[in-house]
Amino acid sequence: MRNVKIDMEKCTNCRECVEVCPEEVFQLMNGMPVHVHKEKCIECDLCINICPEDAISVVTH
Template sequence: MSGDCSRPLKEDRTYFAADYSAKLKEETQAMRNVKIDMEKCTRCRECIEVCPEEVFELVDGIPVHAHKEKCLECDLCINICPEDAISVVTQ
């Protein structure tokens, strides 16, 4: 027989790949935490300004990684921090 109707269509594989990618990102975020060393932080707000997803908030003048679920893991905040106060901690 020349055709197998039980094989998934290309669209189904694409959906599966997107679904897998979303699940993988969710699992990675659960293990990856942005940490701000408050002893080094000068409250310059560079991390807040550079973040494309606005994951940081100011709480009493202190930057806080408040919206972890929106983080793209682009590391722009880490790279822009002039005091190297931002790091990633994996669990």
């Protein structure tokens, strides 16, 4: 399974990852994006490519 990880120290809360993800892997919790449904990830890399802060990385298992 693939796990996308957000580095919260880099994240500026622009929410583009939340908007771009076709599988709604990210949801906002207390206004910050959290990858709550990582099992739904189809590995499209859209979130990684759109993040302006390079805050999203992939952890493979």
